[in-house]
Amino acid sequence: MGVPMALNLIKAGYKVVVWNRSADKCEPLKAAGATVAASPADVARQSDITFAMLSDPPAAVQVATGPGGIVEGMSAGKGYVDVSTIDPATAAAVAAAVRGTGALYLEAPVSGSKGPAEQGALIFLTAGDQALYDAAAGPLDVMGKASFFLGEVGAGANMKLVVNAVMGAMMGAFAEGLSLADRMGLQQQDVIDVVALGAIASPMFALKGPAMAKGNYPTAFPLKHQQKDLRLALAEADAAAQPLAVIAAANDLYVRARQQGHGDADFSAVLEAVKGQQQQ
Numbered sequence: 001m002g003v004p005m006a007l008n009l010i011k012a013g014y015k016v017v018v019w020n021r022s023a024d025k026c027e028p029l030k031a032a033g034a035t036v037a038a039s040p041a042d043v044a045r046q047s048d049i050t051f052a053m054l055s056d057p058p059a060a061v062q063v064a065t066g067p068g069g070i071v072e073g074m075s076a077g078k079g080y081v082d083v084s085t086i087d088p089a090t091a092a093a094v095a096a097a098v099r100g101t102g103a104l105y106l107e108a109p110v111s112g113s114k115g116p117a118e119q120g121a122l123i124f125l126t127a128g129d130q131a132l133y134d135a136a137a138g139p140l141d142v143m144g145k146a147s148f149f150l151g152e153v154g155a156g157a158n159m160k161l162v163v164n165a166v167m168g169a170m171m172g173a174f175a176e177g178l179s180l181a182d183r184m185g186l187q188q189q190d191v192i193d194v195v196a197l198g199a200i201a202s203p204m205f206a207l208k209g210p211a212m213a214k215g216n217y218p219t220a221f222p223l224k225h226q227q228k229d230l231r232l233a234l235a236e237a238d239a240a241a242q243p244l245a246v247i248a249a250a251n252d253l254y255v256r257a258r259q260q261g262h263g264d265a266d267f268s269a270v271l272e273a274v275k276g277q278q279q280q
Contacts, residue, residue: 001110002053004118005083005143007032012142017046021059040064044073044080049136052082056228057090064094076102079132083124085109085164085225087232088154095128095153104132107153109160110144113221115207121145125163127156158236165233165247167204168226168267172250174205175271178212188213208268217262217269224263226270227254 002020006029010016016034019042020026026036037043040063044050050070054060060082064070070080080098082091086109095105111123124140124147126133133149140147150156181191192209195201211218230251237244257263257273 001114001117002051003028004114005051005053005122006034008118008120008142009139010034014139014142017043019043021063039068040070041068041073044070044078047078049079049081049132049139050074051139052080052084054082054084054086055225056084057086057232060084060086060090060094065097071097071101074098074101074103079104079106079129079135081106081108081126081132081136083108083110085160085229085232086157087161087236088157091127091153091157099129104129104135105153106132106136107156108136108140108147109156111160111163112144115220116145117143124148125150125156125159127151128153161229161233161236164226164229165244168230168254169247169250170202170204171208171226171267172253172270172274174209175212175253175268175274178209178271179274208266212268212271217266217271219264219266221267222263223254223257223265223267223269226267227251227258227263230254 003025006016006018010032017037018026018029018034019037019040030036052063054063074080080103082094091107098105106126106128108124108126111125112121116122120143122144124144126147127150130149150159178188178191181188196206230247234244234248234251253270253273257270260272260276262269262272
């Protein structure tokens with residue numbers, strides 16, 4: 001996700017400084033004109049606004065506050081925009097550390113995966129310091145098709161968890177529908193075509209369905225990350241005393257798919273967990 005986002009900034013004429021925990025991922029950015037920094041702190045020192053795209057809460061905390069982390073390079077006049085999908089408590093902890101340097105903080109998890117990132121069509125769900133939201137408007141417009149300012153830190157994380165929880169449940173139901181159709185002697189592509197014309201039509205179903213029917217799951221959003229988001233949503237729901245029976249059932253499917261070895265495949269590979277249930 002971070003690579004195409006940074007490439008779009010470079011193409012738009014921004015001076016971009018990059019760092020990645022996997023150094024080789026910086027190579028296409030370096031070739032496009034980015035400066036490669038030695039550490040997250042070095043990125044922050046060289047940048048007015050630092051964006052972070054990380055895989056999970058522990059990575060977000062480590063990169064922000066660990067040795068050589070973002071916080072070491074922050075100061076008054078700078079801003080930190082975390083576009084990772086993390087829980088509200090983690091966002092609040094990172095925000096406190098960043099603000100403690102005199103810098104501004106904005107959480108901005110994205111709705112969208114690899115394709116929208118490449119197309120500059122992400123949706124940013126932001127919260128935190130509105131002054132930083134205003135200052136980052138240009139880069140956000142380059143990387144996305146829309147952005148929302150939702151209020152205090154935690155609101156962006158909560159919105160993203162709601163969106164991804166619904167998405168995960170939708171894909172789980174779609175996978176079960178395709179499997180049911182197969183068991184009933186129907187062609188899965190016919191199901192995809194019929195769904196596309198009705199009230200439950202979804203760009204996600206239209207995009208993922210044909211490959212799923214062939215047993216292919218080219219990775220745009222890894223299944224392990226979808227399951228992580230479902231787990232975080234369930235934890236927040238438990239804290240809020242909100243039952244999530246459908247989403248909990250969907251999470252069980254994704255856990256089973258991870259156990260079957262599909263964690264690095266696209267989240268549509270949850271279909272394999274449904275097939276596995278048929279074989280039991």
